[in-house]
Amino acid sequence: MLIRRPADIRPSEITPADVYAQRRRFLAGALALAGSTLLAPAARAGTPTGTVLAARRNAAYSVTEAPNSWDDVTGYNNYYEFGTDKSDPAANAGHLRVTPWTVTVGGECDLKGRFALEDLIRPHPLEERIYRLRCVEAWSMVVPWVGFPLGDLVRRLKPTSRAKFVQFTTLNDPAQMPGERSRTLDWPYTEALRIDEAAHPLALLAVGLYGRVLPNQNGAPLRLVVPWKYGFKSSKAIVRIDFTERMPETTWARANPTEYGFYANVNPAVDHPRWSQKTERRIGAGVFAPRQGTLPFNGYAEQVASLYTGLDLRKNF
Numbered sequence: 253m254l255i256r257r258p259a260d261i262r263p264s265e266i267t268p269a270d271v272y273a274q275r276r277r278f279l280a281g282a283l284a285l286a287g288s289t290l291l292a293p294a295a296r297a298g299t300p301t302g303t304v305l306a307a308r309r310n311a312a313y314s315v316t317e318a319p320n321s322w323d324d325v326t327g328y329n330n331y332y333e334f335g336t337d338k339s340d341p342a343a344n345a346g347h348l349r350v351t352p353w354t355v356t357v358g359g360e361c362d363l364k365g366r367f368a369l370e371d372l373i374r375p376h377p378l379e380e381r382i383y384r385l386r387c388v389e390a391w392s393m394v395v396p397w398v399g400f401p402l403g404d405l406v407r408r409l410k411p412t413s414r415a416k417f418v419q420f421t422t423l424n425d426p427a428q429m430p431g432e433r434s435r436t437l438d439w440p441y442t443e444a445l446r447i448d449e450a451a452h453p454l455a456l457l458a459v460g461l462y463g464r465v466l467p468n469q470n471g472a473p474l475r476l477v478v479p480w481k482y483g484f485k486s487s488k489a490i491v492r493i494d495f496t497e498r499m500p501e502t503t504w505a506r507a508n509p510t511e512y513g514f515y516a517n518v519n520p521a522v523d524h525p526r527w528s529q530k531t532e533r534r535i536g537a538g539v540f541a542p543r544q545g546t547l548p549f550n551g552y553a554e555q556v557a558s559l560y561t562g563l564d565l566r567k568n569f
């Protein structure tokens with residue numbers, strides 16, 4: 253069982269980001285003294301940087317596994333707008349201008365318009381939630397996000413009765429995003445959720461991680477986190493939110509419809525056509541760590557499986 257109720261969590265178990273980092277540094281020092289090379293991932297752990305965000309831990313929506321190090325979370329990324337190597341986003345995203353930032357809201361909703369990011373975020377108290385992130389490439393991490401429920405924003409935007417889906421669009425600016433100068437993907441990057449998925453309390457809009465403002469490589473200033481789906485559903489640097497009646501096309505499904513579907517629910521029973529989804533490699537676990545079994549809906553089945561009652565998940569992958 254991955255999700256614990258608040259009553260199960262003692263305050264002493266809640267570890268602030270700085271303390272994680274201190275422990276990691278201590279561990280790294282101890283390992284260096286021991287002359288270990290096999291445990292190099294712990295030695296790479298750095299100190300979280302960036303503006304501190306005031307956010308309370310939401311234990312009811314947090315897993316109890318240890319989060320990955322700051323260096324893992326901010327140094328091993330997928331963000332094709334900045335290159336296709338895992339280290340490219342950290343190397344190339346630093347110059348992206350994330351202030352001022354606006355988000356345009358359109359389609360089937362009452363509150364359409366172009367909003368300053370602060371105005372979209374301000375009414376929502378920020379919380380920290382530790383979620384598992386499972387990439388379709390069969391690796392995983394545990395990330396302490398800071399954000400607010402997407403469903404709260406969706407309700408504020410007042411979708412019409414015709415709205416069935418919500419689409420998210422990433423910034424399209426080849427001058428700032430070097431990856432967009434080549435056709436690796438059909439830019440801009442878009443993703444979408446069914447509206448009931450978007451309203452599920454686990455769907456999060458993240459503005460930070462490790463108690464700090466979101467680093468550019470992780471999708472600053474606003475990114476989606478849908479923990480029961482493969483990581484590619486988590487659009488970064490969101491500039492548009494559109495409510496639609498029809499199921500929108502999404503970037504990866506457009507690029508390769510036999511490999512990537514609309515739903516992208518983590519499912520060990522449905523392999524990617526080129527590799528198994530039964531197990532995953534935990535980033536930072538070390539070269540000799542065994543692969544772990546992948547859980548249906550990434551371990552969130554109890555919370556989200558009912559969203560898909562009656563849907564054939566083999567066809568709707």
Ligand code: MTE
Nearest residue numbers: 329330331332387422441483484486487488
């Ligand atoms: N968003 C945009 N705009 N561009 C991307 O290439 N990659 C996705 C997703 N969001 C991607 C994106 C994929 S494949 C994954 S696994 C996650 O971001 C990775 O998020 P992380 O780098 O914060 O771990």
